[in-house]
Amino acid sequence: MAVATETPNPYIAHHLAAHIAEAGAWQELADAPQVLDHLEPRAVAAEALRLGYGRTRLPGPVTATLVARDLLASVAPKDRETVRALTMARFVGAVPADGTRRADATWTVRWTRLRRDLLPAVLTDRASPVEALRAFSLPDGRQLLAVGTHDGRVRLWDSESVLDADMSPVGELAYDRPVHTLETVARPGGEILLAVGVDRTVHLWDPVARSTVGSSVLDTGAACEGHALLAPAWKAVRLPDGRSLIAVCDTHNVRLWDPFTGEPVGPELVGPESLTVAQAISEGSQSLDGVLAPVTLPDGRALLVAGGTSRVLDSIDGSTDFMYGRLWAWDITTGELVWKLHTGYSGTLTALTTVPLRDGRQALATAGGGGVVRLFDPEGPTQVGEWLHGNGADVVGASTVRLRHDRTALVTVGGDRTVRAWDPLTGTPVGAPMSAHNSGVRALTSLHIADGRAFVAGGGEDGTVQLWDPESVGHIDDPLAGPVHQLVSMPVRPGAIRQSRPLLASVNADNTLHLWEASSGLPMAQPLEVSAGRPVTVPIPDGRTLLALGDGKCPIRLWDPESHRGVRTKRSRNPLRRLHLIDYPTAVATVPWRDGRTAVVVRNGPSLSLWDPASGRDLGSLRISMGLNPLDAGTISLPGGRTMLFTSSQEGIKLWDPTTGARIAEWNRKLDNRTTIIPVTWPDAHPLLAVTEEEVTHLVDPFSEDAPGGGRVRATLAVGFQPPTSHPDHPLLPGRHRLALAGCLTREGRPVVATGGHDGALRLWEPETGELVHALPVGAPINALLATDNLLVIGSRDGLIALES
Template sequence: MDPSGGFAQFVRGLGGEDRVLLEALGLARGRGLPKGDGVWTAIAEALDPSGSSFTERDIDALLERATEYVAEDFEHHQTVYRLALPEFVRSFDASFDDSLNDGFDDGGIDERHTPITERLIGFDGELPPYSVFNLAGHAARGGAAAWQLLADHPQILDRLDPGSVASQAMASAFGVFPLPAEIVGVIGAAEPLHDLPPHDRIGLRQLSAARHANTPIPRELDQPSDHATWTLRWALLYQRQPHLLLAGHTGGVTALTTFPAPDGRTSLASGDGSGTVRLWTPPATTPHAELTGHQGAIHAITPCEGDETQTLLATAARDGTVRIWDPTTATEVANFPGHGGYGAFTLTSIPEIGLVAGSKDGKIRIWNPTTSPVDHSTTDHQDSVQEAASPASIPDISNPAAVPIADRGIPAQHRDGRRHPDRGASAQGAERESPVPDGEHAPDGVPVSDGVPVSDGVPVSDGDRVSDGDRGTSVPGADRRVRVRDIARRASAAYLELTGHTNFVSAVTAFQDSRGATLIASGSYDGSIRIWDPATATPPSALGVVSTASTYQDADGRELLATGDSYGGIRIWDPIDGTLLIESTDVNRHITAMDEFSTSDGRRWLATGDKQGGVLIWDADGNYVQSVLDPQVGGVTAMTVFQCPDGTPRLAIAGRDETVRVWDPIAATLQAELPGHSDGVSALAVLPDPDGQPLLAVAATAGNIRIWDPATSTVRTTFPLEGVLALCTFPEPDGTPFLAAASTDGTLRTLTLSGEQQLLTHPGTIFALTSFSTPDGHLLATATGDGTLQIWNPATSTPIAELPLGLFIASITPIGNALALTSPDGILVIHPRIPTWAVSSWGRGR
């Protein structure tokens, strides 16, 4: 009996307006529609082709007539209404699924939800709770057009629940169609956005879009929120592609494969170092089953055929066994021992032959996964077997001993210098070196942990090429990136990258989801599995690690931004829109410091210091002029510029030999030496003396800040402070100079020449510090290791703004009314929007 039969008859008997109100209820997202805040009537008006208007009285009349078909529920602190049975909902939405996992809805596009999205976006005033949590659900069903509508109204987008936007966007669009940058920005920063008030989400969303959607300049640049603490002007960052994160492993993922689920979808099986195998069915992000029994790390997993075309899973582990599992019941059905002390390291299932396992002892064993063990072993290999042949490479299937091992190929070079074999077809980490007992060394001298070579605590892989499909070839690697060799785009880039893992990528495979989208799954020693859309892969950045920046005036007097990076790149940018004006990549040195200066003839110059100990001088056109420092003094750790009373420039340079040297940068002559800074110098700053003589503040790594008079090479005063990483200076309104010092213990102090100190409590180690001016006074900006930028009022010793950037900031450079930040992830320029009331007048609190 069809339980919806009576409902269908009831619907046919309704008038047009009542039917539209009921249809709105059938298309509701979440647990249902509220009655009293205009949402239900708004959705009905979006659905009604006649353009009728609806009132709450109309809803009451419908509820009275439809009592047996409508149920009350409760969501977001209010009563909501929904159709009582899933069969009733399917009368209006045939794709409705009442067994959704993790809130994912891949029911396809329903164009009715696009006008619903548009109507809900048009709400005036405060958004109702239904819109905050469920508007994204309507956009998901509306498809690309509906998501674009929402992206075109960022002031509404920032008021929605970020988690709902992210989950609905990934469920509806991931691998199917590209999302607007504004939506991708929410996906990439959903968790930190949730912790911010809606009015202050714009800057972080813009930054996330620059990082995850490759949009350096936000579309709403000229329409910032009136109440936002900060907005992004532009950013050039290493890309981090949106992806699904499958978390559940307690250790590193060591093996990964795909297999067909009974319902026709593609499932994943992953193994880890503890011997546990977990089963997943994306887009669900939690495992639906675990296979336990192995007593050592999983080396390989492969699907194989059971009786009557049943799909089984074969796993090989360090305990020396190969086990066969039924994934539908999560039970072990067979166990094949005898693979030596380290077990089989590769598995493949070959039709009409069986399960083929290659082991450390140099043998290949062939098993029938549905019968008792029969060992067909080859004994030609004197060392470990790391890759098994594909069926196409087997010349004689009647003779198991004739099964060849795939040729390791000609060693090739990754960009990072690591070698990898040119061939291979396993997604199970077969690219690793032969297993070696813990504490011993692989043949190349690399220490080994759990049989895997380790370098600086991170497992190292040769990076075999492992899976290919119609969208490229996936390559795992030890640099924590998945590379995609895309034939169609090879002319513009040697390879593309997918970045997000935080440790060695151990396994990669490709599969098609239920909508036919080709996706990439990767496993890593960070304990995660990540699902990627290969269409979002991007070329590698040529920026290197951007470590330092400075303002820079060109010949026309424009204030520009200069940056230096670890590849030796020196670039001059337009700070307004990020246009690259000048680029020099011929230095081939790691730039560690830079500053600008002028000469008496009005010409502007740029000085750069590098890790090799050189200091180079550049003219306003970006041309290298000369070197002023012998590289033999060691790498440059800090550098600053000051002018003598007669207007001639001086360049103070700190090297690794614990001495600060003062140079005439134009004549390239040494003017003074300031020695005795234990363990080197971490920071320099120029502090004007009341009599007009420039003084030099020098922070030693081992402790103490010394104030030097460079004209006489004498110390004026010493502050016994340890662990100072950054210095800057700023004046009070009466001209009194102050020095700010940031330390590794999280303290931020302001100091005067008379010895007065004021402590600003600061959470975390401060790695970057600067002062900048506003119309109402000077402020301090600090950056900590957790990616937080804080703005401080030194007059009141209190923070007035906190910006959760999520990026490690290496330097902060004021430029105009903006702050330029450099990071290992790239460059960004932000506009702090500090209200006047937050900048107290000087003298208060002192």
């Protein structure tokens, strides 16, 4: 394949991929990255999805283009190889060799330690979260995929066209309320799609005629208002006589409704009885959680099973003391309660679905706390098969997918944003874990193509519908990869076993510290658990460099990475700290001290003091007050080797001489309580302070006296905090919404400032003008940046990335 030396004409850019797909020449395209760089990424991805995904094993660069098509389309051709390399490291597990890298690329990938994911193919992208998915068959055998979103829309795709280039829906419905449930019911002539909204209105749509056939309002009463009508609380149920009804539950009962008339049908299914407050305190209480599943027994009887919770209440204040999951099963025809079952889960039941077994029977798959799934025979009820362990977090949803060769897999969604497929009887995984593209999965279904391919479809809160091939080749995950929140470099110590080469230390979201060789990303020691807080490097007189760790919840510990053991602990005799009523001191930074010693700057509430790590004693009576409403503290190094302390509060920033405690300079400016201060230094250059507020970052010269209140803003960068989120799938972790920044970089011989944040974009800025020099998407939120030698190391949500400029 000829190498493209300049931008090709529009026809080649948009249509060459179609010819490559028809010829099956994916490997030839992957072997010519200069050609791939100049093709329209979305066109390549569309053809790979249409004719390759789930059918043949695509080469790594083509797979990366399929996953990162939007990121690739947003950057210049010379940066696309870097974006593909990062995507390959995440989804394929390999970084391209040096010989395939472009000579004119702004960045090249030196190494990565990233969490591995299974390839998702993104079907559609809308701003409104996906609330419901449903795949169903037409009379001619084709399948449609219905997508219900929070903005009240239901869109339908033909299963054959979802993998086509245009990806246009074959129909769309618009309502004025969010659609939280999609179900199908049978009637003469074919199935009807039901779209249920939060106002208890059931919309009926004929997928064959592509038209609305009516709607009904279920008079479920006050008990089912508001939050009780979540998606799992509505379920389509087919009676033995062929009729289709809708089951709706409140906290104690379930009613069956005719969706065409809006009238109740049959007897009420009575669950746990209502109790008085006194009875609940003395005996405990029971309630339904809103997870429903219809199941057919071998004798033809139809049961409806509901999940619920037993609560034992504290007799003093009435608060919940203990909860465990239960199941209730009724005969749909008679309304009789057939059995009750204690599932063994602590907490509520979060998912309930049916799984077909090999002998034709149906089993109930239940999920609750602890990420464990259990199967029960509804005729017994007795446990079936093995418990399914291995979910990374509590299971929040479950469904089934029919695989090739008449096999069925159980698919679970974890609170860690990971989708997994299992053999329901053996409990063994099918394929590799499937991680959501950008956000948690709210809805699941399975989708089948006429050529035999089967996919898991997941709807995300970011508005995307993602498709996974659950039988893709599995991979070995990197056990050391994971979210990184703090990074620090360690100076080289000649002659030491581990510190003869540059090292860096990272602290993960689970407060585990890892030590890495900076040039290769190889682990240099066993992970150190329970290492919360920002690590601070501490050189001591014997030549070693220690790490000071502590987040205020425990005493400061000094850890020796060479011997992999603790050296010293800064303890406190204050009983309030031992009882965790007040915080312990934390290590902020280090400063040179007399006699060549190094002192650790310790923050204790609103004041700073110095501590000698060699002797374990406080140095003198020096105390520096951070003022009212303190924010942050650190050090800044001047070109002559002098080190200053800086403190920040809502009243501004102050600089101090650490040996005398004298105030050197100040910048009087009102700061927000989320403002962060990060020193920006270059070799032999005047240092600056990066003051990050809600929307911008100011580069401040704190020693300038030519501005009112002291200090001068040298430049303003158009980047700041990202809005915090409190959604369960996105917990607000320390530093999550704060800007990561590194300053010791050069580009074309001039210094630049590097920033990164929640949007996953690495940006380079001109520090004199604030001009944006370059931007590169890395595919995951950036939590930390560290410049060391000729590398820029990125700590992201998915692990570590080392880029070389």
